[in-house]
């Protein structure tokens with residue numbers, strides 16, 4: 197099939213390249229001309245494992261192209277995915293101006309039937325607005341369909357998630373739209389959930405909010421663990437083995453961040469309110485998430501006493517491992533709070549440093565974890581990159597001024613670190629636990 201993807205970010209690029217890999221002819225479009233210029237030269241603007249290679253091979257086989265010319269993209273494609281960003285506004289609502297602009301421009305440039313698919317995460321009823329916008333701007337009596345096909349990929353394992361999804365959600369209003377999307381995704385052999393547009397939109401917000409709820413729930417449990425002397429890792433293991441609960445998203449830590457969960461929880465609270473439902477549960481999930489950052493900062497103060505002039509080493513800036521994405525990463529707020537109190541901050545992230553340098557001022561960026569540890573009064577683990585799990589901790593201990601590790605992701609064993617002579621503070625961990 198001939199397909200266009202409008203918005204070539206984390207979702208758009210992965211969607212585009214994977215659909216090309218399945219044998220379709222795909223145009224990835226973006227209004228950021230610099231990004232498109234770079235992509236044409238083979239420079240991929242984001243770090244996502246395997247993405248660079250897959251783009252190169254599909255470009256070579258002439259199945260993947262990049263453009264800023266929407267007219268050209270709309271003319272050559274029967275299916276057009278909208279994958280532009282939907283960032284949060286100050287009032288918590290997601291900003292849909294990008295979606296509206298794109299819908300209008302697609303309508304103006306449509307030569308004949310087109311299927312326009314919402315891939316971006318949008319609140320329930322957005323499909324109605326997209327339909328109205330296209331209808332109001334279309335020239336003549338051209339037929340079209342709107343569909344919702346929310347994306348569930350996770351950054352850091354996006355290609356695998358796209359190619360092997362747990363399910364593909366397709367919200368449609370016509371047989372034609374349904375058949376097009378069913379044939380497009382047929383090669384993946386995945387379970388399809390074919391439903392109406394509003395339910396598809398809601399599945400995405402409900403899923404992300406549920407996952408955020410699991411994280412906040414285990415984080416709340418971590419507080420009870422700290423107060424009672426239980427160990428949250430043991431509690432999570434015991435809970436997760438229950439098939440009704442499942443082990444995923446039960447890692448206590450400094451809370452969720454990134455470009456999706458905080459924004460999607462906010463947007464879901466706002467849309468629920470607009471629809472006349474006060475979603476108290478979601479508000480609490482959000483509050484617990486914020487509290488985890490405050491508790492973490494308190495742990496640092498409890499152990500360092502005075503923050504001013506202390507050297508604090510940060511391991512991990514990206515909001516999760518295997519990505520360079522630092523949008524809404526908890527690390528940013530923690531670093532800012534420590535700097536506000538006069539700390540000297542050194543940091544290392546395997547992929548996120550370049551983006552972090554653009555927004556974090558006064559941070560000494562280091563080339564590895566050992567350089568961060570040198571002379572540090574305290575080491576903070578803020579992202580659970582695998583390479584941090586493999587560190588030579590005795591070497592770290594020798595390099596640090598004071599061997600204090602505060603682990604916001606619970607990647608280390610408290611007993612092991614204590615035996616090595618490091619002072620170790622995790623989230624909801626009990627040093628009493630003996631394996």
Ligand code: NAD
Pocket residue numbers: 202203204205206207208225226227228231279280281282294295297298315316317318347348349350351455456
């Ligand atoms: P992103 O910021 O990485 O990419 C969005 C791209 O859209 C940018 O390159 C931007 O330049 C482009 N863009 C914005 N307005 C445009 C316009 N009018 N015309 C053409 N291009 C335009 O965002 P993302 O992380 O890829 O997320 C996109 C959507 O997918 C969001 O709604 C997000 O919530 C959702 N989503 C994201 C993820 C994720 O893990 N990042 C997962 C599932 C769903």
